[in-house]
Amino acid sequence: MPPVRRLDGGGATLRDVAALAGVSPRTVSNVVGGYAAVTPATRAKVEAAIAELGYRPNVLARNLAYGRTGQIAVVVPYLDTPYFAELLQAIIPRARARGYDVLIDQTDGDADHERALLARAAGSFRYDGLILSPLGLVQEDLAERDPTLPLVVLGERRAEPGFDHIGIDDVAAARDATAHLLGLGRRRVAAIGEQRDREGVAARLRTQGYRQAHAEAGVEVDESLVVPRPRFNRRDGYEGMVQLLERDDPPDAVFGYSDLVAQGAVRAILERGLRVPEDIAVIGYDDIDEGRYSTPTLSTISQDRGSLGTLAVDRILARVESGAQVPGQELLVEHRLVARESTLGR
Amino acid sequence: MPPVRRLDGGGATLRDVAALAGVSPRTVSNVVGGYAAVTPATRAKVEAAIAELGYRPNVLARNLAYGRTGQIAVVVPYLDTPYFAELLQAIIPRARARGYDVLIDQTDGDADHERALLARAAGSFRYDGLILSPLGLVQEDLAERDPTLPLVVLGERRAEPGFDHIGIDDVAAARDATAHLLGLGRRRVAAIGEQRDREGVAARLRTQGYRQAHAEAGVEVDESLVVPRPRFNRRDGYEGMVQLLERDDPPDAVFGYSDLVAQGAVRAILERGLRVPEDIAVIGYDDIDEGRYSTPTLSTISQDRGSLGTLAVDRILARVESGAQVPGQELLVEHRLVARESTLGR
């Protein structure tokens, strides 16, 4: 008794094709999947039957039998943040080119959500591998993950075996950005984006680089110029800058911990009738497309998102296809300083 | 003989749980899925066994038996375009809230890619429903789709039964944008983004609205001010504007067919040393976040992407869960003009 509901109009199955072609299901499977050699004559018969019936393999059944979904999941904090959108733009075509579909989820940077996702992924066979760009996750969360799920972590460095990590050297990049401002002769360099009360370490690494640059230039850090902000978006940059502008001794330069933060800061400065960079120079972080067309164009730290994305896909698929027992690697992607109008002027 | 490879470390199956709990698989299934009532005592036994074995249901097997994947696919032309990124930001949480995962693909606006995707989706059981934001697809392509696959189309109007269409009234919106510029007293209003040689109709609808506004204001259209551009991004806006600025009689206002186009145009104007809006007023289309923080802030046509996204999810799931035999509906989402500095000044 056929118990189970079918949702389609009754598409042909592999068995139907086999019957029509007068061969066994095995042979049809061979023709479709190309595993074993098939006589040209047989193949022709099968293909004719496939065409006649309009047969399409049922991916669900194939997955169950084969033990893989052909899907990888990519989890980012925010989809509407250009940085992540541009990253996905690189990841998806690469995965598709290698025969995988991409499931996407976004967590709003919420650590609980990120944890729940990791738990949900465990042993459920939902997808073959996971590329995760965590914001709130800490070391222990990652240690408790399902070790059989191939995992690649993006972002700041995480010393942990068992999965790959891909990122840039945040400290060095932040140092370069700050050094650029100091090198321009600026002496009151503010930093917007520090996150003291969150688990995320990205912000702390950038602050570390900011301090290093000051130390190397022999300039003392004015701690009141380090402005904490909950997120890395335009509003945060705008509001952080407004705070700084209300002071009697505003900064003469600003390092925004993302391009969005920097753009928000620029807006606040210009709105006040001040000039960028003459009065206050601004540098961002990420090199999103927007910064190439804004006025002023935005100086920034550029990381090659294209190669970061393809690298992430290649690493996760290496794990997926090898059976997930590769030792974890620490991969660094190049970054470079891109100086534009917001620090150099026209 | 167990023929098939297992990829995990040998997770417990529902059968294992049943054996340990001393009940039948049916009962375990009931506990997990909550379909039928279960005695508290039995439930406790089963849950203990589940906990002891660390049992996680295999989603693949469940899908095959149940006939659904619990996934919907969303296909957009470009992921790194803020409009689509912000749209996805609305779609994904809604789908998740309703228990579905979201597969994403992007087509680069390529009609062949879009067609291939539609064909690939047909009868493959890859996902339960498809939300498609086509760029190059024409009427006939949509007619040839798998009619059993629940489909919701986003974007410009498509008169076709069998699936829902959600969009805004492009002609009216473009008319509003243009009328705003004409109402400001501008008489040489350029339009950037017309697409004469592409299948996409979005651009043509906007041009139609642009003409309507002129007709209603009794202003004749200078055809040379309608600038065709292959895409809707910043570069297109920039280059289109550069063309216009090289003329002896440049426009005094510009309607960009997307916010990105408008921002590119603004950049070209400011780079030339001209002022926005004093010399040339600019209005865009989409209301992306960027336009609220750029200098000048960008006037635009705002469409409620949040409700568009949730509406799309609700419509596709209505089709999925009802068995896909609902008649097609034409749904219009509200739009409104948002006037900011790029047309009004400070």
Place this chain on the structure above:
DNA sequence: ATGAAAGCGCTAACAA
């Protein structure tokens, strides 16, 4: 090179 048949792990009709 092809056939026969045993699963993959779950759901749900039927029966008790």
Place this chain on the structure above:
DNA sequence: TTGTTAGCGCTTTCAT
């Protein structure tokens, strides 16, 4: 309320 069992449609071992 719970057990028995037949599939979902495919892949793949074993045998020919």
